[in-house]
Amino acid sequence: MEHYEEHHKETFRDSALEVAAGVERPPVVNPHYKRAKRRRLSADEYVEGILAGNITVLSQAITLTESLLAEHHELAQRIIERCLPHAGRSVRIGITGVPGAGKSTFIEAMGGKVTGLGHKLAVLAIDPSSERTKGSVLGDKTRMETLVHNPDAFIRPSPSAGSLGGVARKTRESVILCEAAGFDVIFIETVGVGQSETAVHSMVDLFLLIQISGAGDELQGIKRGIMEMADMVAINKADGDNVPRAELTKRQFLNALALFPMPESEWKPRVYTTSSTKGTGLTELWRGIEDYLKFTKTNGYFDRNRSRQAKYWMYETIDSELRDNFYKSPRIEPLLAEYEKRVLEDKISSFAAARELLDRYYSE
Incomplete structure (x- = not known):
């Protein structure tokens, strides 16, 4: 039996239903083009731009505070400390x-x-x-x-x-x-x-x-x-x-x-x-x-509330840093899967597992 596609091709050879062959993908306009890396501003330049009301610099500084990279975190903290007296x-x-x-x-x-x-x-x-x-x-x-x-x-x-x-x-x-x-x-x-x-x-x-x-x-x-x-x-x-x-x-x-x-x-x-x-x-x-x-x-109340909030966020930051350091600890991270398995198999309670992990974290 003649294949349907071959029959369709012969029947509609001169028809608009025929699919034309595609063209080759055009080359890149400039194959030697490389995107230039944007120069990172210094802490002084960030602070100067923020105090001047530069929205672009402000947005970049907020991006730094939201970044999870250690180098960005350090730079962001220096910027915040410099801006704090103006906030x-x-x-x-x-x-x-x-x-x-x-x-x-x-x-x-x-x-x-x-x-x-x-x-x-x-x-x-x-x-x-x-x-x-x-x-x-x-x-x-x-x-x-x-x-x-x-x-x-x-x-x-x-x-x-x-x-x-x-x-x-x-x-x-x-x-x-x-x-x-x-x-x-x-x-x-x-x-x-x-x-x-x-x-x-x-x-x-x-x-x-x-x-x-x-x-x-x-x-x-x-x-x-x-x-x-x-x-x-x-x-x-x-x-x-x-x-x-x-x-x-x-x-x-x-x-x-x-x-x-x-x-x-x-x-x-x-x-x-x-x-x-x-x-x-x-x-x-x-x-x-x-x-x-x-x-x-x-x-x-306004001033009392502001003071209480500053204290609250100090302790909140401490709790967050301690939690992150615990989970990222090279001593603890390899043990988590093992303790999870023991908890799921009812070989140890969740509370006891947590206590043992914390004891290992603080004792070593």
């Missing part, structure tokens, strides 16, 4: 909320309001990292099309990299660098409700929870810890037919917050209704933020 003069606001609450759209709308009042805004947007590939989309900038072109705004997306509470481990260092660059308002957008938000709460002056209405039981799925940490709640997407539901949700949250004990700041959390697309409620919310800052600075 601390900003308002740090943590923003979290349920997925779909419109956090990025809210930040863009509020960012335009803030910069319109003469402030310089830095947005540190934390994107979730994949547990499988460890990668992140980092797409927050694409949802802030207007703010990204604002000369008084700086947007930096960073991967969470498995960090607690959806906050990148180096976010606090990034805040210091942004403050040294002249940004006096810092927004830190977290991954969202569902994880422990202790990390972001321990690096901001005000914690803002974004919520929406019309999604069933408005308080369902919101952890009590999140509610207790919130200094303000914004019921977003309060526009059109959703306005009555937003007002109802506002009353529900006010009733829920009234059941909680008075926080250490002695500030009674407020609830606002906002619309990021219409721009309504944003002015009132910002006035509430200014009221909060004035209130906490007057009663001394």
Whole structure:
């Protein structure tokens, strides 16, 4: 039997259905071209550029703080130490909320309001990292099309990299660098409700929870810890037919917050209704933020909170370094697989295995 392809070729020899042979791949335009390596700036050049408000240098410095290379870590620490005396003069606001609450759209709308009042805004947007590939989309900038072109705004997306509470481990260092660059308002957008938000709460002056209405039981799925940490709640997407539901949700949250004990700041959390697309409620919310800052600075809580946060991150860094050194120890790393096998075979308890490994680590 004649093969179908040969029959098809003979039948449609002069037809447009015939597939033409491909052409050879063209050579490289310049086979001798080599990409020139970018010269690495010195610590002095980094600090000079940051203090001058150079966004490119600031971005490169933040990249250094996020790097896992030892040489980058050492350089980043020198830069941070030099920038530290120029930091601390900003308002740090943590923003979290349920997925779909419109956090990025809210930040863009509020960012335009803030910069319109003469402030310089830095947005540190934390994107979730994949547990499988460890990668992140980092797409927050694409949802802030207007703010990204604002000369008084700086947007930096960073991967969470498995960090607690959806906050990148180096976010606090990034805040210091942004403050040294002249940004006096810092927004830190977290991954969202569902994880422990202790990390972001321990690096901001005000914690803002974004919520929406019309999604069933408005308080369902919101952890009590999140509610207790919130200094303000914004019921977003309060526009059109959703306005009555937003007002109802506002009353529900006010009733829920009234059941909680008075926080250490002695500030009674407020609830606002906002619309990021219409721009309504944003002015009132910002006035509430200014009221909060004035209130906490007057009663001394603002400074006490900043001092406690600095202490918290010192111990947090110690814990992180100790954990990393333990797992990377040449004495411990070869033993981990052996102890894992013994635990899985019920030959030793998890607690006893951990104790033996720690004893070996500290005794040798």
